Amino acid sequence: MLWLKKRSWNFWRLLVQTLSFALLITIPLLNYYLQFDFIQGWYQSISFGDLWFVSPLEGLERILVTRELYGPLLVGMALPVVLAFLCGRVFCGWICPIHYLSELSDRIRRLVTGKKQIKDRWLLPRWLLWIALIGELLLTMIIGAPLFVFLSPPGLVGRELMRLVFFNTLAIEGLVVVAVLLLNLITRRFFCRYMCPLGGLLSLVARRRKLRVVIDPTSCSHCNQCDKACPLGLEPQQGGGEYSQCWNCGACVDACSRGSLTYRWGSDEKKTQKTN
Ligand code: SF4
Ligand code: SF4
Known part of the structure; x- marks a missing residue:
């Protein structure tokens, strides 16, 4: 137990991230090979039996597109919203597969190049994250389709893994994930700092976090x-x-x-x- 107490936050974060990513891989395997459907989906929308969790941004998009307040959807959004309200963007820091893949690629780069860290080349105003959120919601309303549901990088990781297991193929949208990871070479977590509407929404909810x-x-x-x-x-x-x-x-x-x-x-x- 003393050994566990001495572990750093980086250790615990990597452990939680790895387990969260392992879950993303395990779900389609269970669904496809064992027909075990108790747990389904990925971090945009994931269900454990009748218990359903929905990403707040995807939920908000659906509300804007359908202009309906669907009870189960609101219940599904509640836990992630409460978590962000109390603990801030812990989804980003501890669960999101994009951050996990970014951390892994950082570690690989450090091993290969021996350089501890790359220089952040483009430093933009942090309020760009609010613009990304507002722009994404406006676009959703204008085109009448939930844009982030289809193109969210964190969601794409889960969707691509599902596609790989079920259909043995990857979709072209998967390149969005590759592009987001490559942006890390310009500035660490460039997409997360300035472009992710989900990160923007969670930041907004987290304004008075505990x-x-x-x-x-x-x-x-x-x-x-x-x-x-x-x-x-x-x-x-x-x-x-x-x-x-x-x-x-x-x-x-x-x-x-x-x-x-x-x-x-x-x-x-x-x-x-x-x-x-
Ligand atoms: S900002 Fe977006 S991509 Fe980055 S960690 Fe948060 S949810 Fe994931
Ligand atoms: S994101 Fe927050 S907790 Fe993480 S290193 Fe930066 S200031 Fe610290």
Whole structure:
């Protein structure tokens, strides 16, 4: 048990990500080879028997397209929304297959090149994420079709795995995932920082979240290790762990050798949630 207690957040995150990805692979295998249908779908829409969970963005798109409030859909969206409301973008940091594949490709690149990190070449304003969200919802309403349901990179990973098992083939849309991973070569998590409408929606819901990474400025030595570790470039040394866009991934907490960064639960009356 002591061994478990000493594990870093990076260890736990990788474990959760790996299990979440393994689930994505296991579901179609169970469905196809064993006809075990108790669990179906992927992280856009996943069901365990009668219990159904829906990604908040895909749910919102359906509501905008059909202009109907369908009860089971609202119930399915509830848990992910409550999770984001309380804990922020933990789906991004701990579950999303795009972040997982990005972390794996980072590790492979580090092994091959020996370079710890590549330079973030394009640093754009963080509010672009809000534009991505608004633009995607407007487009959905204009064309009258749930765009993200078909083209969401996190959803595409699950859909492609399903297609591979059921039909032994991959679809051309899978190239979107490849493009998103290649964008990491320009700037770490470029798509997640500036382009993902789901990330934008979760950030919006997370504005008053309870779980945050806070810094104790009195013990901070300004070594910048946490800033270097943050995949989103949020500068946790300057309080970036309190931005609504923070994933609560814990990478900065692990990077700080002085223990100046910690997770904190609950609201701090003196501090207001930063939203940029
Ligand atoms: S921003 Fe989008 S692609 Fe990136 S981790 Fe979050 S849901 Fe996944
Ligand atoms: S500020 Fe820390 S917890 Fe938030 S995304 Fe960056 S590294 Fe992760």
